Amino acid sequence: MPGVAISVTMAVVLPLTLQMDLMPSLVFLTSVYTGGVFGGSVPAILMNIPGTPASYATTFDGYPMTLKGQHNEALGYALFSSTLCCIVGYLLLLLVVEPMAHLVIKVGPLEMLIVALWGLALLGSLGSEYVTRGFLAAALGILISTVGMNTAGYTRGTLGISYLLAGVSPIAAMIGLLAAGQLLNLATKDYLIEVEKGRDVSLRRILTGCRNTLKHPAVLTRGTIIGIILGMVPGTGSAVTNLISYAETKRASKDSASFGKGNPKGVIAAESAVASGESGSMATMLALGIPGHGAVAVLLAAFTMHNVVPGPSLVRNQMDLIYAIILSNLFQAVALLGVGILFIYAASHVVRVRSRYVLPVVFAFAIMGIYSVDGTTSGPITMFIFTLLGVAMIRYRYPVSATVVGILLGRMLETQSILTHQISGGSFSYVLERPAAIVLMAIMALSLVSTALSKRRQSRRAQGENAAALS
Numbered sequence: 069m070p071g072v073a074i075s076v077t078m079a080v081v082l083p084l085t086l087q088m089d090l091m092p093s094l095v096f097l098t099s100v101y102t103g104g105v106f107g108g109s110v111p112a113i114l115m116n117i118p119g120t121p122a123s124y125a126t127t128f129d130g131y132p133m134t135l136k137g138q139h140n141e142a143l144g145y146a147l148f149s150s151t152l153c154c155i156v157g158y159l160l161l162l163l164v165v166e167p168m169a170h171l172v173i174k175v176g177p178l179e180m181l182i183v184a185l186w187g188l189a190l191l192g193s194l195g196s197e198y199v200t201r202g203f204l205a206a207a208l209g210i211l212i213s214t215v216g217m218n219t220a221g222y223t224r225g226t227l228g229i230s231y232l233l234a235g236v237s238p239i240a241a242m243i244g245l246l247a248a249g250q251l252l253n254l255a256t257k258d259y260l261i262e263v264e265k266g267r268d269v270s271l272r273r274i275l276t277g278c279r280n281t282l283k284h285p286a287v288l289t290r291g292t293i294i295g296i297i298l299g300m301v302p303g304t305g306s307a308v309t310n311l312i313s314y315a316e317t318k319r320a321s322k323d324s325a326s327f328g329k330g331n332p333k334g335v336i337a338a339e340s341a342v343a344s345g346e347s348g349s350m351a352t353m354l355a356l357g358i359p360g361h362g363a364v365a366v367l368l369a370a371f372t373m374h375n376v377v378p379g380p381s382l383v384r385n386q387m388d389l390i391y392a393i394i395l396s397n398l399f400q401a402v403a404l405l406g407v408g409i410l411f412i413y414a415a416s417h418v419v420r421v422r423s424r425y426v427l428p429v430v431f432a433f434a435i436m437g438i439y440s441v442d443g444t445t446s447g448p449i450t451m452f453i454f455t456l457l458g459v460a461m462i463r464y465r466y467p468v469s470a471t472v473v474g475i476l477l478g479r480m481l482e483t484q485s486i487l488t489h490q491i492s493g494g495s496f497s498y499v500l501e502r503p504a505a506i507v508l509m510a511i512m513a514l515s516l517v518s519t520a521l522s523k524r525r526q527s528r529r530a531q532g533e534n535a536a537a538l539s
Contacts (some may be wrong), residue, residue, distance in 0.1 A: 069111075069437045074104035074120055076440055078366040090374040091389075095396045097370055101363055102154065102400045105346055106223065106408060108148040110415050114139060115430060117246055121239060121476060122342045127246070127332030128469075129327060136330050139419055140270050143412040144277020145335045149406065152281065153292045153340040154401040157347030157522075160296065162394045177487035180510045183298065184481040187308050187473065189315075189512065205466045209474020210481070212236055219483050230448040238475050240438045240447045244454030245461075245468050249433055257423050265442055269416040273411060280332070287317050287333050291340030298341075299348025308480070313341030323535065350397070354378050354390050445483040 078100050085093035108119030126146060133142035186207070215225040216235030226232040251526035281288070291313045300311045317337035318327045327334050353364045355378075371378050382390065418426060438447035461468050492498030501503055 069119065069433045073100060074108075074122075074363040075366055078363055080437070080440075082366055082369065086373070090371075090376060091392060091396075092392055093370055093374070094367070095400075097367055098393070098397055099400050099403075100405055101346065101367070102397065104363070105154070105342055106147060106150045106339070106404060109150070109231060109335075110143065110412060111430075112256045113142045113146060114418055115333070115426075116413065117243065117430065117434070121242060121373075122310060123338070124242065124472065124476075125310040125338035126335055128337075128338070129329070129331050130315060132328065132330035133332070133335070134419065138330065139416055140268075140273035141277035141280070141332070142335055143416065144274040144279075145281050145332050147274075147412060148278035148281040148338045149288060149291070149336040150343040151401050151405045151408070152343075153288060153295065154197055154343040154346060154404070155398060156292050157296055157299075157344035157393050158350075158398045158401065161347045161351050162398075163392065176502065177484045177491060178502050178505045179508055180447070181481065181484035181488050182505055182512060183308065183312075184477050184484060186508070186512045187311055187477045188481070197230035201466045202470045205461065205468070209471035209476075210478035211474075212241065212471075213238075214482060215473050219486050221342050222412040231444070235479060236475070237438075237447055238479075240450040241454045241475050242472050243434050243438060244451040245458040245472055247431070247451075247455060247458070255423070255427065269413065269420065273434025274413060274416075277332075278405075278409075281336060284333055284336055286320075287336045288340050290317060290320070291337050292344040295341035295344030295346075298349040299345030300352050308477065309341045309345045310338040311476075313337045343438045347397070350394075354393070355383050363463055 078097055081100055082097070083174070085096055088096065105122065108123035109126045109130065110119065112118040112123040114134055116125045116127050116131035116134075118127055130142050130146065133139065213235070215232055217223045217233050223233065237313040262459055294313045294316065295309050298312065313333060314327075314337045317333055318324045321327065321331075321333060349364045350367075353368060368378060374478065376382065376386075376389075434451065435448050438451050461471065488498075498527070499509075
């Protein structure tokens with residue numbers, strides 16, 4: 069359901085675990101978590117509306133594949149890459165849970181700031197007809213993210229509205245901006261896929277997508293590494309993880325020009341990072357007692373309800389419980405493959421339903437999902453306002469994707485900037501005291517230079533081909 073965050077889903081089912089023992093309750097909640105990580109990709113691929121912010125990058129190539137009649141394969145790619153990388157992530161966690169988690173202690177606001185800047189740097193990878201409009205759209209997103217009270221205690225842009233003290237809801241804003249484009253598209257189409265032959269639903273093609281995922285081991289490996297490392301860092305979130313994984317895969321690819329047009333590697337990159345990030349977040353929570361994001365915070369609440377405190381004492385005294393949780397997550401990932409195939413086979417039939425029926429249902433589900441986040445009308449109102457903004461941006465050809473990235477990363481960028489300044493006292497020499505920050509900056513610089521060189525090579529190749537065609 070678009071707009072329903074995984075943390076909201078887990079919070080809804082949390083009361084059901086009150087009468088369970090510790091282990092069954094944790095297995096139940098982590099199963100919901102594992103299913104939710106993949107579930108958001110289904111509307112992202114079929115309707116270009118991500119179920120959660122973690123599925124945003126999946127829309128870049130997933131929906132273009134649907135428009136080409138390759139929705140079966142796209143869902144197969146997403147499911148198998150999510151399942152496989154989740155298994156690999158938990159296998160690594162099983163071996164190095166304690167040392168991996170303790171590395172998080174060395175990550176400070178400066179490192180988080182660099183990660184946020186890295187995420188903003190990928191705006192060039194999202195593509196835009198006009199570069200200046202892309203930067204203006206990103207600046208608008210960052211400006212929107214500053215509404216409310218920041219960590220220094222300053223309140224900006226609330227207009228006296230108490231609901232805005234906590235800032236603009238990124239989920240409501242994102243669904244509004246992205247749904248706007250789909251409302252326009254669906255209103256002019258009889259079906260999601262115009263070619264009748266492309267609307268076929270085939271279990272064989274879904275399984276073909278699953279099998280073909282193995283043809284891209286480099287993409288899977290890169291996404292898994294990025295997902296685990298960034299997933300371990302509290303506050304990073306899967307929305308940042310899948311964007312960086314997508315951008316890095318596009319940068320390293322020889323056919324980067326095909327990204328955004330239905331390249332399966334884009335789907336694999338996004339989903340592999342989100343799935344493997346699940347294990348990284350779990351490592352931090354189990355070994356240090358620090359929840360990386362809202363969904364893991366619900367798991368922490370389940371531990372507390374059973375008088376178990378995650379952290380160093382749990383690692384020292386109850387490693388058997390930690391291993392049991394990790395092994396149960398491995399089995400959940402395997403179960404997801406079977407359950408997911410049956411689910412996406414049923415969900416794929418939405419492409420065979422007329423748009424006039426799909427449109428109001430999707431919109432209603434989106435409103436209910438946004439309302440469920442905090443139970444007030446502020447969420448749906450925010451979504452409606454950003455839908456109008458999205459319509460205007462599409463009308464005047466401003467990239468909505470850049471605004472979404474600005475909203476997702478803006479608050480993180482500001483918060484970590486303030487904390488870094490407070491800790492360093494404004495001294496630039498503080499950077500030299502943080503080896504991890506220097507390494508991250510070097511990786512980011514290398515990534516940007518590599519992207520620029522790749523674009524230059526593609527431009528020269530295109531000019532050579534045009535010259536040859538003219539001659």
